[in-house]
Amino acid sequence: MTPSPEAAADGPLRVATVGDLHMGEDHTHSYRELFARISAEADVLALCGDLTNFGKTREAENLAEDLMACTIPAVGVLGNHDFECGQPDEVAKILHQAGLQILDGQAYEIGGVGFAGAKGFIGGFGRHMLSPFGEAEIKAFVQASVEENLKLESSLRMLRTERTVVVLHYSPVAETLVGEPPEIFAFLGSARLGETVDRFDGVRAVFHGHAHRGSPRGRTARGVPVFNVARPLLARETEREYVVVEV
């Protein structure tokens, strides 16, 4: 994949984004046509995790095959489903070989815009965030959330661009979870991610997936637009299969 010639270093960049493709082993659903359409309409593709159903190599290979139809630069994060078979590195490698730049604490600059990201993790929001108190299991759980947040922080720190886009699987705000049962908000994202986004200047948009029944738009405390682009949500709430944001 090569950078689109339309993407001038200082001009607006059209970023097409979608999450939760949940590619299956049987490849009954192909994304070739979708990726071809996105390539004609946008300068960059950003995929927000749950790229496969169970994190099987066959599923990743199917998606890798479809990604051949993508002719613009593509970045993405893994989601919890991509970890299910215990081989996320293998899944990431297959997709990387198909041209997808995996954001797991790394950062990339495309057309003058920085792309930062990580899968993220759960933990809750506001006063109800889980704190590392008590059993070792609780502390390990909170530590996992802190570590994912540190990945996001290091990727943002690497960038020197004036404009930045953040790609996550889990949500950084509660607002884009509205529609999900409130009892599970804490399992759909973490306020730590939103707080980190707000510590950096120049973040123009945050994309995430995971909350299939959530809401499409929200904002961080500092006003950065947050887009929940889980594919089932887009299918339900919009006419589109992906969202294009100009940054």
Ligand SMILES: [Fe+2]
């Ligand atoms: Fe999902």
Ligand SMILES: [Fe+2]
């Ligand atoms: Fe998910």
